[in-house]
Amino acid sequence: MPDLDSRLARSRADLLDEIEQPPLATVRRRATRIRRRRAVTAGAAALALLGVVAIGVRPWQQDTTPSVTATDPSVTAPVYRGGGIDIIGLSPAPVHGLNGPIAEVEFSDEGVGIAAAGCDRNCPPLARTTDGGLSWSSVAQSPTGDGPMDVIAFPAGHWLVQGDRWWSSQTGSTWQVVTPPPATDRAVIEPGELPRVDQPLGAIGVLSWDRGPLGPLATQPGLTARWVAPAPAGDGAWWVGGLVGTAPAVAVSRDSGRSWTTTVLPTPADPAETVTVSTLGVEVYAMARNGAGEVLGIYHSADGGKRFTPTFVASGGDNAPAPFTGDPVPLLDGRLLVIQSAGKPSSWWASADDGKTFIPIVDLPAASWIRRTYAGYVAYGLFGGSWAAFSTDGTNWQKLQLN
Template identity: 40%
Template sequence: MPEPPPVTGPDMRPTPDAQPTPDAQPRLDARLGDARTVVLDSIEQPPLARIRRRAVSRRRRRRTAGGAALLAVAVAVALPMWNWSDPHAPPAPADAPPAGPVYSDAGIIINGLVETDVPRPPGVITDVEFVDPEHGHLLSACLTGNPCPVTAASTADGGASWRQVELPADTAGWPHAELLAFPDGTLAAHPGPAEDGYASADGGRTWFPAPAPEPDLPGVPAGPDDLLGLRPGGQRCAGTVEVWQPDRLRAKQPARRPLLRQPGFGVCWVAPTAAADGAWWVGGVRDGTATVAVTRDGGTSWQPVALTPPVGTDGLPAEELPSVEVTSLGRHVYATVLGPDRFLLAIFHSADGGRSFTRTGDAGTTIGAAGELVPLLDGRLLATDTDQRWYVSADDGRTFTRAEGTLPAVGRLARTLAGYVAYDLFGSGWAAYSPDGATWRKLQIN
């Protein structure tokens, strides 16, 4: 009797309790194989051909690099035996720029000479001014021994090379040789703060006599290209502030004019340049107390600040204070009160742009100051003492630590329109320039 057909559902598939026929298993295996083939074909295969090409290329580069290294070794061995008299010999490779010595300690770096054959004008360097990091000017004069005319020198590459011009013969014997440098290239050289001298309108190439100031010229405010200066009075800290105007100097007109308004006390120091925010500082004495004042509108108005507790009563009459000076970096302003031989009587610090000061350094805990104090970007103060050494303070002038290392002997530090100048390096008349007080370039001239 024939076997009944299997029980199926509506889709013609066996019901769960139905048993497959004997020939159903091979058909199932075939369908599974077909499905596996479809799945494998759908998987993207890696670019084996491209991978093989890259591997061949890398092996070729490694072989080439190895061959080049072996060739370099062979050339290095053969160079000493090369017959350089051969007219067909290859030219010698260009020498790398010589690297000069570096002197450093406590984060202060001085880059030394890169050439030993440098210009040597007669006399000694007396004044250096930089109007930007590349353009600088200096004066050299014979202050002792046989007199010689003052020499002016200018650089356009940061002090690596210099162009020299000798000033007229009547500059021989100047007791000092001071320089004013304006951003537009106008220069003025004179033997002292209240003396007349010579001027240049072309960056120091040619010079002409500077017109003498007229006694009754009206006072004027200082313009953005003008410089302020000190006209000394009859005694110390009794001077007045005057304006140097480069446009009048170029026109061969009297260039020194009284400032429109004075700070209201006897002045003994005027900043050589304005601060970055346009503030121009002066220092002096008012009512027996060391005082500073600032103008931010070219001398139209002043804001005086008395440095209290009073300085001038520390065993030294106020009229004998050699100087009250100010230096600044951003909102941080430092006022220094100096006694005989530039001994630091006191240091005052302001963190609000000079509106208020706090006394931080006192006599006996500080040092002498051969020149200006230099605020560094890391918050420290840099100073040079009268012992010709470098000092740094990390506490706003309360204490100073001597920087040792390989730093050379040094004279005074001075502010210019663009950075600072260090004088008398190594005790032999060299100078160095720094835009920030931390990294210095020794000038390639002496």
């Protein structure tokens, strides 16, 4: 007889199948119309003069000064706009000082986030926001210790921090030291838990916000894991990226880690070190990277990951690795957004053909990389400095009142 979790999973799937959803093509058409209206408003039609730039090109010049579209910056925050992307700048409210450069920002939902400063010893207090980054305050009872802190966001606003010790928090406002239990094999990723790559073995373990690491999954994906998604996909699936031998590969579990489906991707000329996955609906993108972080391959699936098609595979020469940094962002209008650090003429690039070619997005502030968090995306290194912005969809960004 199937267990309760299996029956609940099947009931959830049946319910989702019965709910009528707008076709993705319809959503994309609406998003594209919105982007075009924004482009006309901001004068972004000049992008057409830039043409389409092949992915192998290596420009390195930083952005010029972005244009500000706000009519009264003293009252309204400035807006940096280009290619259908909006970045809302700082408001007149005070900027919270972290007492160190921004090292990590995580959001557990669209409002609640935690930020940590980079540190080697005597780490400064964490900062916390409850309004999407518009205001921040120091966490009075922050974790203490030496070395960098890894902040992990969990469902329902729970938190776990790994430093020289493990710390947990139910709300992010107070913290306590956690002593993890003895590791035992875990049959499933329970609700409220997260998978995590256990290095250097490349296995998938399970984390609990209030107990820390619990132990490895009993059934491992058929690859050496290098990356695991910080949050489940929209359909509840967990994605893992890694290697099968020397070939890039991805694995997905649709039953909370009980079983995995592994797909080996076409191998680029240079050896891959890691593979990451980005999803939006049935659209799935995998990126293989070398040890320097350069993109060796982009692979696209339009059927939820059943079949992947290589859209770019580096082979040397003109088809060299692409210098894109961080995580790619699938947009609602069908484009794929990436950051090219020190790019020319822009850090922000977008592809309308699933990663075959990319067009630079001008008039946006320079950025260094994008990272996926539990509840959205964080762009780091804005304006070439220690600024960051948060977005739940990759299109609308809010610069964080934090530095």
